[in-house]
Amino acid sequence: MRKIFGYECKRLLCNRFFAGLLLALLFYGWQVLNRVTILGVSHTAPFSSWSFCDYLRRMLPLLWIGALFFLTFFTSRAERRRAVLTSAAPVNPFVYGLVRCCAALAGTVLLTLAVLLLAAVFYGRMFHWYGWDTLLIPAFLTLGPPLVFALGSGWLLGRLRPWLLYLWMLLPFLLMALPLPGWLEL
Amino acid sequence: MKTIRLFRLELRRLLQSRLTWLAAGLTALSPALGLSLYKTADASTMLSMYLANPAIAGGAAGGILFGLLTIFELDRASRSRVDVLLDAAVSPLCMALQRLMALFAGAFFTLGLTMLLWLPVSWRLIGAVFGAADYLLAYLLLMGLALPLGILSSAAAYQFTRRADLSLILFAAFAALSLTVWADNWQLCWLNPCVWALSDDFSNFRIFRSVAYMRLTWLAALFGIWILSWLCIRQYGKGILGSLRRSARRACRPAAALLLLAVSGTAYAAQPFVDRSNLDETAMSFYEMPYAEGIVCTGRSAWVFPDVKAGSLSGRAAYEFQNTSGQDWEAAFGVTPGYAITKVQVNGEKVPFSVSDYQEYNEAMLRVSIPAGEQVELTMEYAGFPKENRMMSTMQGRAEISGAYLCLENAALSPRLLNVLPDENGYPAAVEITLPASMLVIPFGSSDARVTVEHEDGTRTWRYEENGTGGILYAGDYVREEIEADGFTIEFYYGRRHQAVMEAAGAADAVKAVVEYCTEHYGRLSFGSGGKLKLIQSRVSGGGYATDGASLLDEADFTAANLSNTDKGAGAGEVMIHELVHQWWGLGNMFDVPEPDSPWSAEGLTVYTTYRIAKELYGEAYAQEHYVDQWQQAVDDYYLNFYVRNPEYLEMLPEEKQLEITGSLTYVRQYCEMPLKILKAEALAGGEEAMDQILKGLFNREIDPMNPYLTYQDFLDACGLTKEDLSLA
Numbered sequence: 016m017r018k019i020f021g022y023e024c025k026r027l028l029c030n031r032f033f034a035g036l037l038l039a040l041l042f043y044g045w046q047v048l049n050r051v052t053i054l055g056v057s058h059t060a061p062f063s064s065w066s067f068c069d070y071l072r073r074m075l076p077l078l079w080i081g082a083l084f085f086l087t088f089f090t091s092r093a094e095r096r097r098a099v100l101t102s103a104a105p106v107n108p109f110v111y112g113l114v115r116c117c118a119a120l121a122g123t124v125l126l127t128l129a130v131l132l133l134a135a136v137f138y139g140r141m142f143h144w145y146g147w148d149t150l151l152i153p154a155f156l157t158l159g160p161p162l163v164f165a166l167g168s169g170w171l172l173g174r175l176r177p178w179l180l181y182l183w184m185l186l187p188f189l190l191m192a193l194p195l196p197g198w199l200e201l
Numbered sequence: 202m203k204t205i206r207l208f209r210l211e212l213r214r215l216l217q218s219r220l221t222w223l224a225a226g227l228t229a230l231s232p233a234l235g236l237s238l239y240k241t242a243d244a245s246t247m248l249s250m251y252l253a254n255p256a257i258a259g260g261a262a263g264g265i266l267f268g269l270l271t272i273f274e275l276d277r278a279s280r281s282r283v284d285v286l287l288d289a290a291v292s293p294l295c296m297a298l299q300r301l302m303a304l305f306a307g308a309f310f311t312l313g314l315t316m317l318l319w320l321p322v323s324w325r326l327i328g329a330v331f332g333a334a335d336y337l338l339a340y341l342l343l344m345g346l347a348l349p350l351g352i353l354s355s356a357a358a359y360q361f362t363r364r365a366d367l368s369l370i371l372f373a374a375f376a377a378l379s380l381t382v383w384a385d386n387w388q389l390c391w392l393n394p395c396v397w398a399l400s401d402d403f404s405n406f407r408i409f410r411s412v413a414y415m416r417l418t419w420l421a422a423l424f425g426i427w428i429l430s431w432l433c434i435r436q437y438g439k440g441i442l443g444s445l446r447r448s449a450r451r452a453c454r455p456a457a458a459l460l461l462l463a464v465s466g467t468a469y470a471a472q473p474f475v476d477r478s479n480l481d482e483t484a485m486s487f488y489e490m491p492y493a494e495g496i497v498c499t500g501r502s503a504w505v506f507p508d509v510k511a512g513s514l515s516g517r518a519a520y521e522f523q524n525t526s527g528q529d530w531e532a533a534f535g536v537t538p539g540y541a542i543t544k545v546q547v548n549g550e551k552v553p554f555s556v557s558d559y560q561e562y563n564e565a566m567l568r569v570s571i572p573a574g575e576q577v578e579l580t581m582e583y584a585g586f587p588k589e590n591r592m593m594s595t596m597q598g599r600a601e602i603s604g605a606y607l608c609l610e611n612a613a614l615s616p617r618l619l620n621v622l623p624d625e626n627g628y629p630a631a632v633e634i635t636l637p638a639s640m641l642v643i644p645f646g647s648s649d650a651r652v653t654v655e656h657e658d659g660t661r662t663w664r665y666e667e668n669g670t671g672g673i674l675y676a677g678d679y680v681r682e683e684i685e686a687d688g689f690t691i692e693f694y695y696g697r698r699h700q701a702v703m704e705a706a707g708a709a710d711a712v713k714a715v716v717e718y719c720t721e722h723y724g725r726l727s728f729g730s731g732g733k734l735k736l737i738q739s740r741v742s743g744g745g746y747a748t749d750g751a752s753l754l755d756e757a758d759f760t761a762a763n764l765s766n767t768d769k770g771a772g773a774g775e776v777m778i779h780e781l782v783h784q785w786w787g788l789g790n791m792f793d794v795p796e797p798d799s800p801w802s803a804e805g806l807t808v809y810t811t812y813r814i815a816k817e818l819y820g821e822a823y824a825q826e827h828y829v830d831q832w833q834q835a836v837d838d839y840y841l842n843f844y845v846r847n848p849e850y851l852e853m854l855p856e857e858k859q860l861e862i863t864g865s866l867t868y869v870r871q872y873c874e875m876p877l878k879i880l881k882a883e884a885l886a887g888g889e890e891a892m893d894q895i896l897k898g899l900f901n902r903e904i905d906p907m908n909p910y911l912t913y914q915d916f917l918d919a920c921g922l923t924k925e926d927l928s929l930a
Contacts, residue, residue, distance in 0.1 A: 040374075042374070043374045054862065061843070073381065142850060
């Protein structure tokens, strides 16, 4: 299984898509940090939990789309043709699915780490601030649940109808545009 | 012929796609978002609410939808696995060009459909101030140009990456940047232009020019990038670099891309709309220049020729000096950035001059050497398109010059003398301006303009005299109404298109009520001559100002939308109230230049008095909610601000960022903290009547001509309080 996991990770991460996504995320993140986060949120420091979570909140739609695109690797037409062969292999389909999900999660975690690393560089360079231990739990609480939800719900929707994944990508934008109560926002 | 046939086939294929019709349909409906969910223009004029907002929302939604459609269409052949066959039949470069043209055609068709669909709706919503030119320009510029930008950016992303998923991510990030972090940068927000207001009564050409410039800059950049991506379209089984090498064999292709990118970069860097003024609002270097000794200015003249079609201006200014110092002197003038000084002469001889790169408060400095001599006449010629202050770059439109409206402030009218004192007569000035016959010229002050020459080309030359180094002039299709209030005359000027709203709102009565309130509570104004005050309606600008004998009224003070506002009644007019009150506080009683660390200025008493008038006119609840609560909120925010509490972190930021942050906080102390302190003083002094008596005493006090300013200490002494008593902590 470890070999399959490594293979799936290689499929997801060693390609133009991952490199392009990473670059887009880093550029977008740098713009957010330099133009919005730098001012601080709700009267707090730019490196406070509030401001940091605001930065993550702004990055979340792109991470959400990235995570769902990882899943499209497993639901594409080519993949479905390939499934005739993979389903004949002596591997428990549930475990195989779980391994693939883990690979998508690994890709999402790598993207998240890049986003966090970018903020670390920004805080260190701009404010000489390195108190990261205070931000790890807020980061986990802000990004963990929505991204796990994205992968879980995306996996189910992708199995149902692959094109539903593309519609699901629009969810954060829809939530941002609609005047919804705070608890419904990502 | 083959190209046209291919284009027709591609367009037909595109129009047979249900997704195309879905994108077109949603785009045509998307202006509705601007009426409810997405309102970027926040002024209350009818055109802002019912034309700018729908058009911007339509542009943003349409740009995104057509971007997505482009990726879907470009990926279609590869998705259907017919790309190899297609490439064998038609050159992939040719096919990409046809697809782009077909998508453009689809976008323009959608724009036409949207304009037809929304024409009756906008007409009905906007009412009497609807104008066909505004409608066309708004939809073409605010919405129309967003669609090709969306198509070009997503097509370029796809052609570079050849992956629909990555193209979608790149396009989403590019669109999100415009809609969020770039939204306040007028040059970067390619999808949602920075239009905060459109004028109902006057013209909007300046803001439309600015949007067109931004959009064309992006169009050049994205076309350049698209051509580069087009050269990267994979051919003959080669990779991206191999294909690029092959496609770039025709040198004109990469040259066109580089040329477009260079044009775009130059257009971005050399934009003509906004200046490079120092962001430090406390910088006063132009006002701190030493005055010449032994030199006086005895008079000046200006001949001004606005080009109302181009929105630019040319002029000639003459200054007379008496130089008894026996030495040369370098005279300094403030010049509006955007104007080029073409010729400077002293006593008829050309002399060298220099214009500084440094700009402050929308002025650059022109330096000219004045030779020793009893009588010196300095003349200069200037021309250009005036730039606006970069601190107001998201609120452009103020420096409008058109056949319907014109506002020339200080150095925008003629170069402003900075470092030579006047003789005992002040700076007597004569200004002549030539404008279309339909425009009425109104000097912002006590002088009156009169027509001196009527030209055969339908223009008229106006002349007026005033005293000072600067001067402001308004011109447009104005109506003049005279209002008698407490023994003096108010000349009330407002746009002809606004006449019905002004009459319905009872604007004249509202003006009278404000004057009567201030006269009754503080005392009568004393006028130098004529016993009259001008009140001039400006194009929507988000604020106003006042000078001796004139105050400004913002167009947004009285709009058709306000007529139905039951909270305030028909006549809102709070900018008008504020600027009229300045005739008592700021002009009737002078205040020294505010110190950077003190909240005391004319604004404190003016805002407080505006609050009292609003309380009397609209009730206590309204005044509490819209004045006191908002001051308190702003002051709380100020003192809680991270950088106010921790200035050591502010110093770590780049200088431009520091100035941006401090600049955004400066107004709070004068406009919010001081009124709150006066409100506290009112409570400590015994209530409103007691405060009225104190302010009446201050207004009518005997003024020391050597020190005519009303100081904070004067105010505290009159209240019998100390600074500590008024602490808000």
